[in-house]
Amino acid sequence: MTGIIGFQSLKTLYCNDNKLTFLPELPSNLIYLNISYNSIKKLNNLPESLNQLDCNSNNMLEIEELPSSISSLNCNYNSLTALPKLPQSLTYLSCSNNNLTKLPELPSEINAINCSQNPELECLPFLPQKLRNISIYNTKINCLPNSVSVIYIDANSSPLPFCGISDTNLQKAIAESCPSCFDNCMRINAIEAQKVKSLTISGKNITKIVDLHFFPNLESIDISNNPITCLSPLPNSVSSIKIDEEKIKCVSSENLNLKVFNSKGEMIPKPSACSAFIPDNNFANAIRRNCSNCIDDCNYLLPPATSLTYLSVTYSNITDLTGIEGFASLQYLYLNRNLLKTLPTLPSTLRTLEVRTNALQSIPPLPENITELYISNNSLTQLPKLPNSLQKLDIIGNKISTIQALPISLIELRCTYNQLTCLPSLPFSLTYLQFDNHKIGCLKNLKSGISLWSQSNQQLSTYPECSNPIILSDVTANTPNPVTPSTTVSLTVKRNYTGTVAIKWQRKKLNDSDYSDLKIDTIATASNADFIYTIPNVTVADNGSEYRLVVTSACSGTFTAKAFTLAVNDKSLPPPTITASPRDTVCLSQTIRLTSNCPPTSATLWSTGENAPFIDIHSSTQTSRTFTAKCSTDTIQSPESSVKTIFWKPFNVILINIGQSKSATKQGQNIALFSWINQFVYSDKGPPLTFSSQTNPSIYYLDNPNKTQPRFWTAYVDICDVSSEGSVSFDMLATPEIGIPVSFNTHENNAPYFMYANRDGFTELYAQNHPNFGFYAENENKQNRYDDGLPAGLYKLSIRYWTQKGMGLTPSLRFPQGSSTSYQEHWFRIQSKVGNSSARRSVDSLPDAPLFSITPNPAATTAILSVKQAKQQEIQYEWVDVTGRVHYKSQFVAETDNHTEQLNITRLPMGLYFLRITTPTQQINLKVTKLD
Known part of the structure; x- marks a missing residue:
């Protein structure tokens, strides 16, 4: 491109995809420049007339300076780590797919920014009020520095919260008096904010006083001489406030001792209390869309809100419904498709409530006169008491496992896709029921005329009614006692129950203290079929075992069939004898070998669960332990041996x-x-x-x-x-x-x-x-x-x-x-008898002597010597082995009273050393082990 300078009248220049590595001097009247898809590493000497620049896909490392007239910049797909100062004329910036870590100050006229795909970009500068679109996808940005009235944001998650103070001028004013209250991303430093007792932000051109809850210990605040239109509720800690009394007509504070002063410092009567406040901006904006005269610019409810009977704020990203109590006459409330996890106390006049597809984990007590409640697709695990006035209830798609009682006036109930295995008694008024029929095996108080529907929207013509109690027979066997080894035994229990039940066959062996589960199953049937369990090939080990059946119905309770005790008659193998080597009593951590005298043709079954002729055991903590063994072949098993007790004696x-x-x-x-x-x-x-x-x-x-x-x-x-x-x-x-x-x-x-x-x-x-x-x-x-x-x-x-x-x-x-x-x-x-903080005295804690410690110990390559209470003292040290030989010595001066010195011990041979330390007042030796 050498010589392009000669085209002085050139206005537009396309040089994309030309393998360029640098730019020569360009015509001074150039307005549009496209140099995308080249190999230019650095951009400089751009003409001042340039209005639009496209330099994407160059692997560029630096843009030195931008012309003051530029309005559009596209530098996507480069290797930029920083951008130059942006001119005030810039209205469009696209810098995605770079390595940016921060952005420069944004021009006041900019209306669109794309800085997505910058993985190390952590925060944004102040956003101008004319900004309408910003894309920050795949960055570390997780909050907004300030509020912009109308803006579309493309981010990893939505909506993004504010980093701290949403009002720009208020944020700047607070930062002047408390710089440490904010980090580089203008996030609130909670520890520093808690230290703030007073804020003087008079004359800072602030229009909104918001987000004061970040300062929980604030006692006094001066907001006079500002064009304030909004004053959010004051923290309860605020006891003094200076205002422009002609502008501030109400103050929201629960502090009864609040003192109010005018701009001259004269105490004045406390303004009247404000109406209900809406802290969630998304909720406030949704109210404005439905009832513009119900809320002011400061998010305080206006008188028309008290007479409103219908409010729909669906699809509004609402997380906090605080202030809903201000709608004193509300009868119909629709909150579907929001982000609510909890609900506040609701207006007592409410008749219909829809909160479908939110994130509700709990709901408060319901108004006594509510008739319709729709709370499907949430995360509820339980319901509050349901008022008797309720006629329609939809709880589909929650995690509810039980319903205590249904209202006597209920007409419709939808409860599929929950964890319910039983429903309470159905009210006589019920005409429609949709439920999980694959989980709920029977229905209580089922009457004709109810329209029954499954979770898959299939109508059910009939369904079993619950029986109570469940009557079970004793457990019986198909063969009389005693039985011989290798016999297969079938156990049977008869029952009178229809519906779904959970069953557990359990066994308690002869020497067991309690039953353990053998088989767990869920059975759904409308007939009185028997419960059967088969024991294949019984062995001598089964002798004396008790077998029982436990049946549980979520609707009827738990019932247990009387147990059957199995007798197995075989004594062809005698119980073994256990021998301990070297003896029954040894030292802690010493190993003992236990051996049985089972015949060579049999196996030894130990009480530890092992199957071997001998077992090796040891203990570093126990003082004694007992063991037994049995001899076993493929068909028979001996009785259990006598108990062998092993003792471990500690040092x-x-x-x-x-x-x-x-x-x-x-x-x-x-x-x-x-x-x-x-x-x-x-x-x-x-x-x-x-x-x-x-x-x-x-x-x-x-x-x-x-x-x-x-x-x-x-x-x-x-x-x-x-x-x-x-x-x-x-x-x-x-x-x-x-x-x-x-x-x-x-x-x-x-x-x-x-x-x-x-x-x-x-x-x-x-x-x-x-x-x-x-x-x-x-x-x-x-x-x-x-x-x-x-x-x-x-x-x-x-x-x-x-x-x-x-x-x-x-x-x-x-x-x-x-x-x-x-x-x-x-x-x-x-x-001391009075506690471990009394009568303290230690040879290592003399009040005026330096204190020394070394870590790690043992050490391999480097040791850290910590020195306390020795500021400006010269410290001499030398490494001495156990023979008294000095391997290395040096000195340093402690810079503070908490000094650390890194000591290189790589050249020291492996072994035990004394670190001999000498100060002007004492000498001390620290024992250090050097590892290879």
């Missing part, structure tokens, strides 16, 4: 109060565990430690003897029958009432297994603050923080048995080897 855990700092010693020879019995720590409330859980921990009162501060406690574990070739790890996580969580993790290689080691059996026991066998971390006084003892709070104590000895010199430095074969955990809380 026996004892908490001991050493009673003094670092360690304590008992004098004498061959000191035994029970020499410390007076220092055993027993729970004061809740379960014993063995049966504790996170939701039900053991409780230790810090006010009681043996539990007062400082608490130097250790834990002793009796490992039951587990081999002493392994080792035991203790992982205790303390969550103090004040301060950050802290871990006490140790590993003991030799029995007796104590959390912080021991000397000469039970002669000397060590505490958590022992510098060698416990933990050491300096506080600001250069003393061990663990000298303060265990703080009040919640504790989780996890105990594991490992198949190998741990690696490391002392309990607090060891880390496990081998695999863990047993695990149990205990939960306990140390607290």
Whole structure:
């Protein structure tokens, strides 16, 4: 196209589908330009005279600037992420199928916009009042920024609600005084809106004061010096309002203490109360279409509404019918094809109500004099009490399962496509009934002369009338007791009932506590046919089983036939004996094998449901469990074995109060565990430690003897029958009432297994603050923080048995080897008698000392160090392994009192490390496990 500039008189130029990659300089008088279906990436240097531009389907990335005279722009099917500033002359914009995330400010003259198929477009700018058509299909837009009087919207769902304040000028005025009350899409920020106590929006050219319900805590508002024509109901919280008294003639408020001021700030008498308000704009517009003099521009009802007797507002997308009570004389109300989920209290004068094809889930009590009710195709599950005046009722296509009673004056009833299986007694006045005859097997009080119709609109000439009660015979068998194995037995019950019934054949085995269902069926018949159930090839397992029939009719109730007890005579297989290996009592999580002595030609049927010569069982929670077994062949089955009870013994855990700092010693020879019995720590409330859980921990009162501060406690574990070739790890996580969580993790290689080691059996026991066998971390006084003892709070104590000895010199430095074969955990809380918030004290919550924690732990590549209360302090840290070798060290300055530092540990070998942290006031070690 080079040289096109020479055609200066050119007005119209078509260059579509020419493989163009750029545009040269164009004639200055060009008015219309079509460059669609090319490969132009960027659009610039357009002539100022251009009025219409079609650049769709170019895969374009950018439009640099638009001429000020352009009125029509088509840029569909490109890769645009943004549009340039739109000139005020633009009246038509089509930018569908792009990657737009937002739109620029819209010109005041624009009347049509198509921005569909922009999946990341989330919101719209303010809509000009001349806009008449907008398409936003397949975008993220789910609300409108403001109200436009007449507009057609093509969207994913319809109708679209307003994002927040529907009036443009009111929205802008509120945004000036509370910018945080709106997000980028002008949606209300509910949290910020709740903080607004006062609004001063005087002199902002506002014509409508609406949507004030978004500000539930608003106390005062100044709306003076505005051309206001509408003032919606005030929130009850508003106690003061300034108005132009010559414009505002009524105020809708339930606050009896409301004070009203004129524009000069002088208190004036409260204007009269407004009439009924219609908050749903769709309802208000529908009223205008039917009775233009019944409602004003502010959605308040006018006097003619009180005398209106007929109102039809069908097909209007109404969601809220509030204000209908203002139609005090209404007799006929038609609401079909709307979006109503509920109805308010209806006018007492109402005679006919149609609410077909809505979304009703409930309806209020009906007016006493209503005669016709049509509520088909909704989501109702129940009906209110039906007034005796009702003559016609249509509830087709709901989810109603029962009707309590029908009015005595009812003439017509349509109730198909519901969940009804029975109707109440039919009134003598009824002449027409359409019902689900495939669900409702009989009719109560059926009389001649009723026109009966099925759900498929087929007229029924006759129908069964309900019988009550249902009379059932006892269950009988076709063969006498006892029977031999492999016999087929037929059970029979005779009945007198016609209609549809639900039946359940049930069985209760010899050792069962209750019946279980064998066969569930629905039978619809007009004859008195017998109920029959067949038991094919009975076995010894059926001996002593009771069989019964339960019959239920929605119209007559539930009836049960007397049970039949089946006897099967066969004793050729004796009951088996169950053997447990290694023994009947083992440790928690240890596996036991149960074996039966059933003959090789038979199978073993276990009470667990398994069918095998042996079963392996284990438990990590139960203390005991019972088992039985039977021997079975294809034709016979033995009686049940004797009950075998298996017991699981948990680790026996004892908490001991050493009673003094670092360690304590008992004098004498061959000191035994029970020499410390007076220092055993027993729970004061809740379960014993063995049966504790996170939701039900053991409780230790810090006010009681043996539990007062400082608490130097250790834990002793009796490992039951587990081999002493392994080792035991203790992982205790303390969550103090004040301060950050802290871990006490140790590993003991030799029995007796104590959390912080021991000397000469039970002669000397060590505490958590022992510098060698416990933990050491300096506080600001250069003393061990663990000298303060265990703080009040919640504790989780996890105990594991490992198949190998741990690696490391002392309990607090060891880390496990081998695999863990047993695990149990205990939960306990140390607290005051008056509650877990009393008497708080923790070594990790000193008021002026920095607080440290690290996550995750264990970690593989990165660990996050959290530092609190250390703003502007220099923090030094170094990674030290269990041998004392320093692998890496560095420092940083905490920027805030809630600082986090990301630590790269990729190069550290796998193992246990201490993160040694030094501040100007203290030194602390955090134990961290590095995973591969």
